[in-house]
Amino acid sequence: xxxxxxxxLIFILSVLLLVGYAFGVxxxxxKLPEVTGYIGAGIILKQFIxxxxxxxxxxxxxxxxxxxxxxNHLALALIAFAVCGGLRIExxxxxxxxxxxxxxxxAFATFVIVxxxxxxxxxxxxxxGIPSGKILAAMPLALVLGGIATATAPAATVAVIxxxxxxxxxxxxxxxxxxxxxxxxxxxxxxxxxIAEGLLTAGASAGAASSVWIWLGPLLEVVGSLVVGMLVGxxxxxxxxxxxxxxEMMTVSLGIITFASGLSMLLGLSPLLTIMSAGFVLVNLSQxxxxxxxxxxxxxxxxxxxxxxxxxxxxxxxxxxxxxIIGSVFLVFRFLGKVGGTYLGAVFxxxxxxxxxHLGFALLPQAGVAxxxxxxxxxxxxxLVHKSILVDVVLASVALNELLGPPxxxxxxxxxGEVPASRPVATSRAK
Amino acid sequence: xxxxxxxxxxxxxxxxxxxxxxGRxxxxxKLPEVTGYLFAGILLKAAITWIxxxxxxxxxxxxxxxxxxxxxxxxxMIAFVIGGSLPIEQLKRLGRGIAWIGLTxxxxxxxxxxxxxxxxxxxxxxxxxxEGVTPTxxxxxxxxxLGALSSATAPAATVAVIxxxxxxxxxxxxxLGVVGLxxxxxxxxxxxxxxxxxGLLAGAEQASVGVISTLVVPLIDVLGSAILGTAMGFLAHYxxxxxxxxxxxxxxGLGFVLLSGGIAVAFGLSPLFTNMLAGFTLxxxxxxxxxxxxxxxxxxxxxxxxxxxLAGTHLAFEDLGTLGALSAIYILARLGGKVFxxxxxxxxxxxxxxxxxxLGLGLVPQAGVAxxxxxxxxxNPAFASFAPxxxxxxxxxxxxxxxxxxxxxxxxxxKAGETHSP
Numbered sequence: 009x010x011x012x013x014x015x016x017l018i019f020i021l022s023v024l025l026l027v028g029y030a031f032g033v034x035x036x037x038x039k040l041p042e043v044t045g046y047i048g049a050g051i052i053l054k055q056f057i058x059x060x061x062x063x064x065x066x067x068x069x070x071x072x073x074x075x076x077x078x079x080n081h082l083a084l085a086l087i088a089f090a091v092c093g094g095l096r097i098e099x100x101x102x103x104x105x106x107x108x109x110x111x112x113x114x115a116f117a118t119f120v121i122v123x124x125x126x127x128x129x130x131x132x133x134x135x136x137g138i139p140s141g142k143i144l145a146a147m148p149l150a151l152v153l154g155g156i157a158t159a160t161a162p163a164a165t166v167a168v169i170x171x172x173x174x175x176x177x178x179x180x181x182x183x184x185x186x187x188x189x190x191x192x193x194x195x196x197x198x199x200x201x202x203i204a205e206g207l208l209t210a211g212a213s214a215g216a217a218s219s220v221w222i223w224l225g226p227l228l229e230v231v232g233s234l235v236v237g238m239l240v241g242x243x244x245x246x247x248x249x250x251x252x253x254x255x256e257m258m259t260v261s262l263g264i265i266t267f268a269s270g271l272s273m274l275l276g277l278s279p280l281l282t283i284m285s286a287g288f289v290l291v292n293l294s295q296x297x298x299x300x301x302x303x304x305x306x307x308x309x310x311x312x313x314x315x316x317x318x319x320x321x322x323x324x325x326x327x328x329x330x331x332x333i334i335g336s337v338f339l340v341f342r343f344l345g346k347v348g349g350t351y352l353g354a355v356f357x358x359x360x361x362x363x364x365x366h367l368g369f370a371l372l373p374q375a376g377v378a379x380x381x382x383x384x385x386x387x388x389x390x391x392l393v394h395k396s397i398l399v400d401v402v403l404a405s406v407a408l409n410e411l412l413g414p415p416x417x418x419x420x421x422x423x424x425g426e427v428p429a430s431r432p433v434a435t436s437r438a439k
Numbered sequence: 440x441x442x443x444x445x446x447x448x449x450x451x452x453x454x455x456x457x458x459x460x461x462g463r464x465x466x467x468x469k470l471p472e473v474t475g476y477l478f479a480g481i482l483l484k485a486a487i488t489w490i491x492x493x494x495x496x497x498x499x500x501x502x503x504x505x506x507x508x509x510x511x512x513x514x515x516m517i518a519f520v521i522g523g524s525l526p527i528e529q530l531k532r533l534g535r536g537i538a539w540i541g542l543t544x545x546x547x548x549x550x551x552x553x554x555x556x557x558x559x560x561x562x563x564x565x566x567x568x569x570e571g572v573t574p575t576x577x578x579x580x581x582x583x584x585l586g587a588l589s590s591a592t593a594p595a596a597t598v599a600v601i602x603x604x605x606x607x608x609x610x611x612x613x614x615l616g617v618v619g620l621x622x623x624x625x626x627x628x629x630x631x632x633x634x635x636x637x638g639l640l641a642g643a644e645q646a647s648v649g650v651i652s653t654l655v656v657p658l659i660d661v662l663g664s665a666i667l668g669t670a671m672g673f674l675a676h677y678x679x680x681x682x683x684x685x686x687x688x689x690x691x692g693l694g695f696v697l698l699s700g701g702i703a704v705a706f707g708l709s710p711l712f713t714n715m716l717a718g719f720t721l722x723x724x725x726x727x728x729x730x731x732x733x734x735x736x737x738x739x740x741x742x743x744x745x746x747x748x749l750a751g752t753h754l755a756f757e758d759l760g761t762l763g764a765l766s767a768i769y770i771l772a773r774l775g776g777k778v779f780x781x782x783x784x785x786x787x788x789x790x791x792x793x794x795x796x797x798l799g800l801g802l803v804p805q806a807g808v809a810x811x812x813x814x815x816x817x818x819n820p821a822f823a824s825f826a827p828x829x830x831x832x833x834x835x836x837x838x839x840x841x842x843x844x845x846x847x848x849x850x851x852x853x854k855a856g857e858t859h860s861p
C-alpha cells in the first residue's frame with residue numbers, strides 16, 4: 009500500500025529517535041547495552057516497513073541512506089572526537105608501552121591468522137575463482153580479507169563506555185587501541201592489497217611500479233590525516249580560548265568538527281583519523297579544553313540514537329547465511345585473532361590483569377571502516393571474481409559483530425572493574 | 440574516493456563556524472545574534488559563489504534539497520517552545536490582550552498596507568493593463584493581496600531574540616502569544632482577501648462560492664492542528680514517565696517534537712499550530728514538563744545558528760532595486776499598521792501601557808509564512824498579471840524586515856525593561 013511514499017524527513021527522524029529510544033530502554037531492562045537496543049530497533053523497523061510494504065526499495069534508500077548522510081558523518085566525527093577526549097598523555101605514559109604493544113600485536117595477529125585460515129580453507133571450499141587445492145590461488149583473497157579483519161569500529165565501543173561511565177586504565181587502553189587500530193588497519197590492508205595484486209600480476213614489471221603507489225597512497229592518507237588533524241587541533245585550541253559561554257561552545261565545537269570532517273573527506277583523507285588527531289592535540293594542550301568535549305555531550309544523545317538505529321536498518325543479516333564457509337572462517341578467526349592477539353600483546357608488554365584477559369573482547373565491533381576497505385578492494389580490477397564473496401563476508405561480519413560486539417564489550421568493561429557499581433538511574437528521577 | 444555528502448558536511452561545518460563568528464561580531468555591535476547569523480549566511484553565499492569551492496548549481500541543490508529540511512525541524516521546535524511559554528495562569532491575566540492584539544495588529548497591517556498601496560501604487564508603478572478589468576479593480580485586488588501578505592510575522596527570530604536576552608515579563612509573554620496567534624490571523628486574512636481579489640478579477644458570480652470554501656479550509660486546518668497538538672501533548676506527557684535521565688529527556692523530547700510536526704505535515708495540517716498546542720498542553724498539564732523545554736534549550740543553539748544562516752543565504756536583496764518605491768511603502772505601512780494595531784488591541788484587551796507602547800516594534804520580522812503565501816498568489820492564474828511583481832516585493836521586503844526586525848524586537852524588549860542579559 010506504500011503508505012509512507014510521500015513521507016518527510018522530519019517524520020523519519022522522529023521515528024528513528026523514538027523507536028530507537030524505546031528499544032534502548034528495553035535493552036537496558038534485559039541487561040544489554042543500549043546500543044544493541046538501537047541496532048535491534050533498526051533491524052525491526054526495516055522488517056516492519058518492508059513487511060507491510062510501506063515504501064519502495066528506492067524510497068527507503070533515499071530516505072534512510074542518502075538524506076541522512078550528514079547525520080552519519082556527524083555522528084562518526086563526534087565519536088572520533090570523543091575517543092580522543094579520554095586520551096591524556098600523562099595517563100597513557102603511566103600505562104606505558106602496553107598500549108602500543110597491544111594495539112599492534114592484536115592487529116597483526118588478526119591479519120595473520122585470518123589470512124592463513126582463509127588461504128588454507130578456501131581451496132577446499134569451492135570458492136569461485138579458486139581452483140580446488142591451490143593454496144597460492146587463494147592467497148590474494150586471504151590477504152585482503154585479513155587486512156579488512158583488522159579494522160574495528162570505535163562507535164559502539166565509545167557508546168558502551170559512555171553508557172557504563174567506565175573509567176580507568178583498562179578503559180584508556182581500550183580507547184587508545186581503538187584509535188590506533190584505525191591507522192594500523194589502513195596500513196595493513198594496503199600492505200595486504202599490494203602483495204595480493206603483486207601475486208595476481210606476478211612477474212609483470214607494471215605490478216612493481218604500481219605497488220609503490222598503492223603503498224604510498226595509504227601512507228599519505230594516514231600522515232596527511234594526522235597532520236591536518238593536528239593543525240585543526242591547534243586552531244581549535246586557539247578559538248576555544250576565546251569562547252565565553254557553554255552554549256556558544258557547542259555551536260563552535262560542532263562547527264569545527266564537521267568542517268574538519270568535511271574538509272578531510274574532500275582532501276581524500278580519513279575523517280576519523282583527522283578528527284582523532286585533532287581531539288588528541290586539543291585534550292593534551294590544556295586541561296581547560298575539557299569543556300570543549302563537555303559542550304557537545306548534550307547533542308550527542310539524539311545523534312547517537314539516530315546513528316545506531318539507522319545503522320540497524322542498514323545491517324544485512326541475510327549475509328550471515330550467504331557468506332558460507334569463508335564467512336564463518338573469517339568470523340571465527342577474526343575473533344581468535346583479536347582476543348588472542350590482545351593476550352599476546354599484553355604478555356609481550358608484561359601487562360597483567362584485566363587488559364590481558366578481557367580487552368580483546370571489546371575490540372570486535374566492525375562497521376564503516378571495514379565497508380570502506382571492502383569498497384577499495386572492489387575497485388581493484390583483479391578482484392572482480394571475488395566481488396560477491398567480499399561483499400557477503402564483510403557485511404556478515406559487520407552484522408554479527410555490531411550485534412554481539414557491544415554486549416561483549418560491556419561484559420569486558422564490567423570484568424575489568426572499571427564500571428561504577430551504582431549507576432545514577434534512580435536518583436535522576438527525582439527532579 | 441570521496442564519500443557521498445562530503446561537501447555537504449563541509450558546508451554545514453562552514454555554516455556553523457561562520458554563524459558563530461557573525462553572532463560574536465553582532466554582539467560587539469550590540470545587535471541581536473540572529474542578525475549576525477543572517478549576515479553570515481549572506482556572506483557565506485557570496486564567498487562560496489566568489490571563490491567557487493562548490494559549484495553554484497551544486498550549492499543551490501545542497502541548500503534547497505539537503506538542508507531544505509532544517510527549517511521545518513527548527514520551526515517545529517520553535518513553535519513548541521512558544522506553546523511552552525504560555526502557562527495558563529499568565530494567559531488568564533494576559534489572554535484578552537493577546538487575543539485582541541493578535542487580531543488588531545494583523546488587521547492593522549492589512550488595512551494600512553492595503554489602503555496606502557491602493558492610493559500610492561498608481562504613482563510609482565505602471566500597472567499592466569488586463570482586458571475586461573478596470574484599472575481600479577485591478578489595483579484594488581493587488582492592494583488587498585499585498586495588505587494580506589503584510590499581516591504575517593515570523594516567530595523564529597522573535598523567539599531567538601527573547602532567548603538571547605533572557606527576556607521575561609508581560610510584554611514578552613504577550614509578544615509570544617501574539618506571534619503564535621499571528622499565523623492563524625494572517626492565514627484567515629489572506630484567504631479572505633484572496634477570495635475577494637480573485638472575485639474582482641474573474642467576475643462577481645464566482646466570488647461568493649470562493650469566499651465560503653476558502654474560509655472553511657483554513658478553519659479545518661486550525662481545528663485539526665489544535666486537536667492533533669493537544670493529543671500529542673497528552674501522549675508526550677504520559678510517554679515522559681519513561682525518561683530517567685537528562686539525556687533520555689533530550690532524545691525523547693526531540694523525538695516527540697519532530698513526531699508531532701511530522702504527523703501534521705503528513706496530514707496537510709499546520710506543523711506550527713500543532714506543535715504550539717503540544718507545547719501549550721504539556722506546560723499546562725504539569726510544571727514538571729518544564730524539563731522538555733529545558734532539554735531542548737541544551738541543544739537548540741547550533742540548530743538556530745544553522746537555521747538563520749540558511750535563511751540568510753536565501754535573502755534576495757536584488758529584488759529590491761527595481762521595485763524600491765513599492766517596497767518602501769510596504770515596509771513603512773506595515774510597521775505603522777502593526778504599531779497602530781497594537782495600540783488599538785491593547786486598549787480593547789485591557790493590556791498595560793508598556794505593552795501598548797512597545798509590542799508593535801517586536802512584530803517586524805517576516806519570513807517563511809509570507810513567502811509561502813505569496814507562492815499561493817503565484818500559483819493562482821487569476822493573479823498572473825501582477826504575481827511576479829508581488830513575489831519580488833515580498834522576497835525583497837522579507838530580506839529587509841528579517842534584518843531590521845530582530846534589532847527592533849531587542850530594542851522594544853530592552854525599553855520595556857524585561858531583559859536580564861547585557
